[in-house]
Every structure is written in C-alpha cells, then in structure tokens.
Amino acid sequence: MIFTEEVLEEALNIGRKYLHEGAVANYIPELAKVDPNKIAISKIEDGDLYSVGDSKVKYSIQSIVKVILYALAMKNYRVSELKRYVGVRPSAKPFNSVIELELSEKKIPVNPFINAGAIIIVAILYNVYREKTFDVILEKAGEFLGEEVDYSRKIAQSEKESSFTNRTLIYLMLAKEILPSDTKVEEVLDTYFKACSILVSTENLAHMSYVISNNGVDLKGREIITKKESEVLRALMATCGTYDYSGDFAIRVGLPAKSGVGGGIVTASRNKTGLAVYAPRLDKHGNSYSGVRMLEYLSEKLDLSIY
Ligand code: GLN
Structure with a gap:
C-alpha cells in the first residue's frame, strides 16, 4: 500500500493550510452557496476505499462530467469521426472562452473538456438518444461513480438562468454551421446543465478514477469502457483536463486529471488505484486550489508523476 493513512492525513493538513486561498465559483449563483471549508481525499487501493475529510459530502460534478460525456460519444463514434466536430488539442484559453472558437483551426472547439x-458532444449525443439523452448520461455516470446518482434541480436551474456564455457558444457554433440549424438548442443546453449538476461525493470520484485507471473495469469487474477508451480519456485528461493550467498541473502533479468548478478533481493513472480530492475554493483557472496542493504533495511524497 502506498497511500498510508498517515500520508493522506498529512496531505489533508496541507490542503487545510490553503483553504482560504481562491474563491468558490459564483458565476453560477447556486454554486456560491456551498460550504467553502469542506475538504476531502478519497483513494481506492487493493480494491478498498479509504478517505480522509468530508468524503461523503455531495457537490455538483461540473466539468468532470465532460469525461463521461466523451466516453459516451466514443460508444457511438470513433475518435476520428468525433474529430470532425471537436478536436483533441490543449487550449491556452479559459474553459468558457468564446474567442477560442474563433481562433481554432476549422473553428471547431479545440477539445471536449x-x-x-462539451456542448457539441451533448448535441451529438442528443442526435443519438433524443429525449432519453439525460437518462443515458445519468446511467453511465452511475457506472463510473460506483452507485446510482441524481442531479440537483436547483443547480441545473441556476446554470440555466446564468447561461449567457454557454448560449453564446452554442449560437456561435450554429452561426458557423458547425452545428446543424435544426439543432435542438434548448434541449441540448438543458441536458448539459443537468449533466453538470449531477451530485457526487469524493468517494464517487475515487471510483471514477479507479475505472479510468483500471482500463475501464470497475471494482466489481464490470467493463464500463474499453481499454482503448480509457487510454483516450487519460490522454485527454493529461493534456486538457485542467484547461489552460494543464501544463502547470503536469509539472506540479504529473497525473492525468479532470477538474470541475464544483471543487472536485478526479485523477487517473495506470495503476489499479483511484484518487480524487475536493475543496470548493478555486484558482483562477477553475481548479480546486487546495485540491491541486494536496495532489502535489501526494505526488511528490509517493512519486506518482507519470512523467
Ligand atoms: N457548468 C459549468 C459551466 O458550464 C462547468 C464549468 C467547469 O466546471 N469548468 O460553466
């Protein structure tokens, strides 16, 4: 066992030191209501889950769901087909950048994270599953997260009411004919907001981390995604998972990872382990401030960097 209880407690203490740095996301009003002092680390090793801190507290998955959305898209299309609509290149711009769409080659979103x-991936999924799309996403999310999950109606509604930038993005993609003119804009956006509002605990995220790290197979031995799909997700997480911070994150932590503005970070490795952290105050890129520091500590202490 590499993640001893002692090391995890030490990492949690490091995280606590930084708890007042950064700020909770407030551009979605409902997100500003979370308790900013919650903090957690969960890991799975030798098939067992172990946590320190507030690992059962539920919060919204936010952008971490983009990994699940892309996984579902890969169940329907090859990456080479998806690349006609969304690239696999890192971005040097913030996650909600409008200018990025303008600047990118062929004017398609540079990556699915x-x-x-992610909105274009939801539009692609909506074309396949129609009004069942969110149910399919919720079911797949449950498989990744290790138990049945639900979403917060309040957060989804709050996202909808403050969705000016996301609306700009979808209309720009319609204007540029990346999305067909008959795209069901409201349905696609609603599905995206609900997906971002799925409630998870850090324990759930550790399970997701385990699935991606274990080449797609969950703790019960069920294949959630294929080995190849896991490889693609890990590669995208490593290069695009923490947005324009991905290069710094690779140096500081050295693990593929995906963050969300809810404060969770899910990592991935090539070991049969799972590792996730939570603390809701964010750095300016939208990544958990304490979360990054806890992972940095664990990475250095336990030699986790893959580079
Ligand atoms: N729901 C958020 C948004 O659309 C997700 C962003 C994130 O977690 N980075 O802005």
Missing part, C-alpha cells in the same frame, strides 16, 4: 466542446 472546454465548454464549447
């Missing part, structure tokens, strides 16, 4: 990319 920025908002424009």
